[in-house]
Amino acid sequence: MPLRPIDNALPTTTDDRPRKQSKVVLPATKQSERPLNDENQIPMQSSGDAAIDYIYSDDLKPISEPEARIQGLMEDLNSKNWLNVCQALNDVRRFALYHSSLLFPELGKVASVVAKTMKNPRSALCKTSIMAASDIFNSFGDKLLDPSTSDAFDSLLIQLLLKASQDKRFVCEEADKALTLMVASIAPLPLLLKLRAYVSHSNPRVRAKAAISVSNSVSNMGLEEMEEFGLGEMIKVAADLLNDRLPEAREAARSIANCIYGELTKDEEQKLEAWQNFCQSKLPAIHALSVFKTINP
Structure with missing residues (x-):
């Protein structure tokens, strides 16, 4: 018996043009077809x-009606619909940049949710x-x-250090930018x-990323x-x-050692001698020698 043609076959295409880098397109799938732990799945049915x-x-x-929007911000940040959460996070950014006085009373709770969301595999x-x-x-x-916000800051800090330490490049680079801005702010x-x-x-x-932030902070100190x-x-x-x-x-x-050396010996005539004496007074002999040798006057 001859095979019947399929009437509703999908058309093929040869358009292989790459998508824009600034946008992540996430196709909707039926709930039964979604694989477990798929970080690109949408947690709702959509056409x-x-x-x-x-x-x-x-x-x-800026937000057109910030006083009204702030009332529902926390609810959307805790939504089970991740698209709503993304929109709420962008609204957090808009509040921070343009309506900071409205955001500040909620800053501790908002920053805690932001840190928690960094753990999301999506x-x-x-x-x-x-x-x-x-x-x-x-x-x-x-x-x-x-x-009121110190604990939330601690959560942000460790999550940024962890994200900056991972292998997913575009997340790592964004976390590095955030850490740099943190040091500057x-x-x-x-x-x-x-x-x-x-x-x-x-x-x-994590040690390395923390060390870089420490070095950048020390470079701003007198x-x-x-x-x-x-x-x-x-x-x-x-x-x-x-x-x-x-x-x-x-x-x-x-870098840390050189920053200390520069400030400590700024008014010294015998800079290397003063530096050597300092290292020997603060460190065991073998460590003092190693730190002393980092200086290249």
Whole structure:
């Protein structure tokens, strides 16, 4: 018996043009067809395609009715519909940039949800939450270290260090940007007090990322701030990192040592002698020699 033709066959196409890099297109599928743990699945049935745009901060616009929107912000951030969460995260960014006084009373709760969302395996959610953290740092800076938001900041910090340490490149790069903006937005001394615990983290990549942030913070400090933190403690951090397995951590250690050297010997005539005496007074002999040799006057 001859085979009957299929009437509803889908047309074929040879259009292989790549999609734009700024957009992640997520096709909807029936619930029964979705594989488990698929990070691109949409948690609802839909007849069309859903798109997530990664919007630069400069392209974000103010919210037309911010007083009304703030009332439902937390509910949308905790939504089970991840598309709603992405939209709410972008609204967090808009609040941070244009309506910060309305966001501040909710900042601790919002920052905690942003940190929690970074753990989501879905890349679109993860990256958008990191971008939200950047805008929060840019707008609130030192206010994130207030008692009401300090715990939320701790959660943001560890998640950013973890995301910057992972293999997914575009997430890693976004987390690196957020950490750089964090250092630029928060006073170095209180930030160092938060960061110093992570330079001895069990994950070597986290140690390296923390070391880079420490180095960048130290580069913004004068001698008085260094002494307030503790020059002995600071040079011990550098000495420990000099023996780290990752080159990024070792390079950060050399940068920290050079920053201390520059401030400590600024008014000294015999700079190397003063530096040698300092290293020997703060470190065991073998470590003192290693740190001393990092200097290239």
